[in-house]
Amino acid sequence: MSTRTDDADGTMTETCETCGRNTPHDVSIQLRTESQRSENAEFSREPYRVAVCRRCGDEQTIRMNNA
Numbered sequence: 001m002s003t004r005t006d007d008a009d010g011t012m013t014e015t016c017e018t019c020g021r022n023t024p025h026d027v028s029i030q031l032r033t034e035s036q037r038s039e040n041a042e043f044s045r046e047p048y049r050v051a052v053c054r055r056c057g058d059e060q061t062i063r064m065n066n067a
Contacts (some may be wrong), residue, residue, distance in 0.1 A: 012027075019053060019056050024055070025054060029048070029050070029064070030050050031047055047065065048061045
């Protein structure tokens with residue numbers, strides 16, 4: 001998940017496991033429901049960092065609070 005800035009144009013890049021190199025990514029934070037039970041769903045939302053490679057479309061997710 002290392003992010004770096006390409007000095008040439010200021011683009012943020014990350015290593016893509018599928019492409020095998022540093023590529024531009026779209027990064028967002030999403031709340032995802034982890035419980036399958038509808039009565040507990042509102043209490044089981046957790047933040048995830050979602051990075052999608054702009055070249056191949058590969059999506060990588062990381063749970064933000066792995067406590």
